[in-house]
Amino acid sequence: MTLLELETHQPLIVNRKSQILNRPRRLRATPAIRAMVRETELNARDFIYPLFVRHGEGRSEIRSMPGVYQLSVAEAVREAEAAAKSGVSAVILFGIPKEKDPIGLENFSEDGIVQQAIRAIKKEIPEMVVVTDVCLCEYTDHGHCGILNTGEHFHTGLPEGYVLNDETLDVLAKVAISHAECGADIVAPSGMMDGMVSAIRAGLDFAGYENLPILSYAVKYASSFYGPFRDAAEGAPKFGDRKSHQMDPGNVREALREAAIDVEEGADMLMVKPALAYLDVIRTVKNAFPQLPMAAYNVSGEYSMIKAAAANGWIDEEKVTLETLTAIKRAGSDLIITYHAVDAAKWLK
Ligand code: PBG
Numbered sequence: 444m445t446l447l448e449l450e451t452h453q454p455l456i457v458n459r460k461s462q463i464l465n466r467p468r469r470l471r472a473t474p475a476i477r478a479m480v481r482e483t484e485l486n487a488r489d490f491i492y493p494l495f496v497r498h499g500e501g502r503s504e505i506r507s508m509p510g511v512y513q514l515s516v517a518e519a520v521r522e523a524e525a526a527a528k529s530g531v532s533a534v535i536l537f538g539i540p541k542e543k544d545p546i547g548l549e550n551f552s553e554d555g556i557v558q559q560a561i562r563a564i565k566k567e568i569p570e571m572v573v574v575t576d577v578c579l580c581e582y583t584d585h586g587h588c589g590i591l592n593t594g595e596h597f598h599t600g601l602p603e604g605y606v607l608n609d610e611t612l613d614v615l616a617k618v619a620i621s622h623a624e625c626g627a628d629i630v631a632p633s634g635m636m637d638g639m640v641s642a643i644r645a646g647l648d649f650a651g652y653e654n655l656p657i658l659s660y661a662v663k664y665a666s667s668f669y670g671p672f673r674d675a676a677e678g679a680p681k682f683g684d685r686k687s688h689q690m691d692p693g694n695v696r697e698a699l700r701e702a703a704i705d706v707e708e709g710a711d712m713l714m715v716k717p718a719l720a721y722l723d724v725i726r727t728v729k730n731a732f733p734q735l736p737m738a739a740y741n742v743s744g745e746y747s748m749i750k751a752a753a754a755n756g757w758i759d760e761e762k763v764t765l766e767t768l769t770a771i772k773r774a775g776s777d778l779i780i781t782y783h784a785v786d787a788a789k790w791l792k
Contacts, residue, residue: 487530487788507671547582616646640708665689668744716740729775739776
């Protein structure tokens with residue numbers, strides 16, 4: 444039976460058109476209308492591009508992160524130039540030191556690898572916003588994010604090997620000041636030590652950097668999505684895990700507590716990390732602290748999953764990446780730290 448015949452047999456259907464008042468599809472009819480009513484739109488300026496800097500020459504690809512490299516200082520400048528050309532306005536630096544020791548001395552050394560990279564990037568591309576990760580794990584021989592409870596630092600009452608909070612704060616403040624002296628634009632403490640924002644704020648202010656913003660990794664989970672990063676930055680813990688300072692994945696009330704503490708301590712921007720498995724946390728923190736810019740870290744494991752599926756031809760890399768980044772922004776993140784930054788910026792053009 445044709446539609447016409449159907450209507451003559453069942454005339455009620457004729458009236459149906461006027462009964463449907465709400466047709467959301469009207470606003471999806473053409474690309475131009477869809478663009479007019481789009482609520483969340485990505486921009487290259489939303490992205491912060493991570494760079495891994497190491498001593499020596501050239502670049503070496505990270506096995507578990509196709510398209511991401513450990514870079515010499517000169518290569519880091521080249522990569523930052525490519526980022527700037529694509530419209531990305533910020534990078535975040537991670538360093539792989541020449542030598543590791545229990546405290547991580549290169550972390551605050553004048554000619555440490557990150558210090559060299561900051562100076563070189565700011566010299567060649569002054570408008571590039573250089574963010575630095577402030578943590579101990581890439582620099583310590585044990586791979587932990589702080590000074591350990593052992594040897595001369597041993598406290599009875601705390602387990603052997605525990606990451607000591609307050610001793611670590613002194614080092615974090617030193618690292619932040621050292622980055623500031625080289626010209627860093629923003630420091631981003633990622634170690635989840637209690638009081639880290641206050642300690643860094645006090646150190647920076649004392650050293651005359653009261654205008655240098657702190658982007659706090661306020662809400663950072665003990666996540667298995669960091670696996671590939673630990674290859675990239677060579678910062679995996681030699682024993683144990685990071686559960687005594689990073690958050691339990693089941694918790695969101697605690698995220699509000701962490702964020703509130705960091706706001707009180709003077710954080711200028713907050714971060715939630717990882718992003719994809721924590722979109723609800725991004726939204727919750729954003730709603731609670733709408734007055735601060737929010738960042739989310741689209742971490743290494745999230746990147747590698749897309750790259751692996753795309754390499755197998757199972758998903759469309761460009762579309763899935765842009766959809767993922769849109770979701771992170773829609774959840775409430777103003778800024779996204781992402782290894783996809785340069786590709787995504789090019790695709791958006
Ligand atoms: C700590 C740090 C880590 C990441 C960023 N900063 C590793 C960790 O906490 O173990 C992970 C980022 C990623 O997975 O992309 N310096």
